Amino acid sequence: MKKQITNKTFDEERSLYNLRNTEVVNCQFEGPADGESVLKEARNYTVSDCSFSLRYPMWHGKRFILKNSTMDEKTRAPLWYCTEGIIENSRIKGIKCLRECKNVVIENSKIVSDEFGWRCKGIKIENSSIDSVYFLFESKNVEINNLKMTGKYSFQYMKNLHIKNSTLDTKDAFWHSKNVLVEDSEVKGEYLGWFSENLTFVNCKITGTQPLCYCKNLKLINCTMENTDLAFEYSDVKADIKGHIVSVKNPKSGIITADTVGEIIKEDAVIKCNGQVVLRKKPHSEVLYCRPVPKAC
Numbered sequence: 001m002k003k004q005i006t007n008k009t010f011d012e013e014r015s016l017y018n019l020r021n022t023e024v025v026n027c028q029f030e031g032p033a034d035g036e037s038v039l040k041e042a043r044n045y046t047v048s049d050c051s052f053s054l055r056y057p058m059w060h061g062k063r064f065i066l067k068n069s070t071m072d073e074k075t076r077a078p079l080w081y082c083t084e085g086i087i088e089n090s091r092i093k094g095i096k097c098l099r100e101c102k103n104v105v106i107e108n109s110k111i112v113s114d115e116f117g118w119r120c121k122g123i124k125i126e127n128s129s130i131d132s133v134y135f136l137f138e139s140k141n142v143e144i145n146n147l148k149m150t151g152k153y154s155f156q157y158m159k160n161l162h163i164k165n166s167t168l169d170t171k172d173a174f175w176h177s178k179n180v181l182v183e184d185s186e187v188k189g190e191y192l193g194w195f196s197e198n199l200t201f202v203n204c205k206i207t208g209t210q211p212l213c214y215c216k217n218l219k220l221i222n223c224t225m226e227n228t229d230l231a232f233e234y235s236d237v238k239a240d241i242k243g244h245i246v247s248v249k250n251p252k253s254g255i256i257t258a259d260t261v262g263e264i265i266k267e268d269a270v271i272k273c274n275g276q277v278v279l280r281k282k283p284h285s286e287v288l289y290c291r292p293v294p295k296a297c
Contacts, residue, residue: 002046011035011054019045029054058082066090071097079104098123117142135170136161154189155180171208174199193218212237218254225258232256234271251275 004023010016011031016024019042029038030053037056039047044063052071058064060081067088071078077096079085085104097113098104103122116132117123120139127146135154136142142158147166154170155161155177164183171189174180174196183202192211193199199212200219207226212218213233220239225231229246232239237254247263248256250273257278264277 002044010038012038014038014040017041019043021045023048025049029057052078056080061085229262230265232275234273235275237275248277251277 002021002023004025005027006025007027009028009031011029011033013035015035015038017037017040019039021044023046026049028051030051035054037059038054039058039061041060042064046065047069048067050069052069053074055074055076056078057071057075058066058079062083064082064085065088066085067090069090071092071094073093073095075094077099078092078094079097079101080099081101082104083102087104087106087109089108091109092111092113094113096115097111098117098120100118101120101123104120105124106128107126109128111128112131114133116130117136117139119137121141123139123142125144125147129148132149132151133153135149135151136158138157140159142161144163145165147163149166149168149170151170152172154168154173156175158177159179161177161180163185166185168185169188172191173187173189174193176195177199178197180196180199181202182200182204184204186205188207190208190210192206192208193215195214196218197216199215200221201223202221204223205226206223206228208228210230211228212231212235215235215237218235218237220241223241224243225241225245227246230249231245231247232251233249234252236252237256239256241256241258243258244260244262245258247265248261249265250269252271252273253275255276255278257280259280261277261279
């Protein structure tokens with residue numbers, strides 16, 4: 001049975017350093033001493049119904065549970081280098097939450113953190129909302145279900161990511177990402193997915209200008225696109241779009257099938273483009289072949 005620490009206030013440097021096999025309940029981490037790293041190097045511990053207002057409270061933790069708790073803006077970088085943890089029903093506002101962490105589950109939580117989840121591995125996020133400017137930068141092996149997120153430069157340089165049943169309001173998302181599957185989700189944002197490899201959308205709604213350019217092995221299955229102009233430039237793509245695309249420009253290779261396309265642009269290509277656009281509602285399907293690159297003088 002774990003020992004308990006209850007109803008205490010801690011503000012000293014490393015107040016509970018190397019804590020082991022303990023439940024910390026209804027405690028406050030704040031005060032005039034303004035100490036850092038209050039729970040650094042803790043092992044096999046649970047924190048519940050607590051509030052944190054000190055810098056770097058949970059670094060290098062192993063086998064932890066954080067539940068029904070809050071971490072405010074003063075925590076700065078609240079969880080770094082942690083492994084085998086659960087964050088449940090909590091509210092976190094530290095600007096650099098979760099960095100270089102492994103095997104952490106986040107459930108039913110609300111997080112506001114501009115640099116959330118950098119260089120992490122094995123992260124699972126479910127039934128949560130996250131507001132982040134640079135979201136999950138250079139992370140690997142991530143699973144997301146029922147997430148509502150807002151951001152700007154999200155999922156960049158990621159590998160092995162699976163997202164489903166989510167709403168993503170972001171720009172410049174999935175840049176340079178590899179092996180990403182997005183299912184049954186809504187993705188809003190400008191310049192989506194540039195330079196990605198093995199990026200797949202299934203049953204998704206995609207909104208925003210100039211999406212999905214310079215992609216390798218891009219797939220869209222039973223998706224819709226809204227306000228998506230200048231799409232697919234220099235991409236290797238296989239796309240099945242239900243409805244309308246505003247414009248398609250110079251796809252490198254593959255086939256894009258849609259009901260209608262407002263404009264098919266085949267000009268100013270700097271590489272050889274053989275991508276095809278097939279329009280379902282034409283009596284004879286219209287096919288685009290981009291013109292080859294002019295030879296150098």
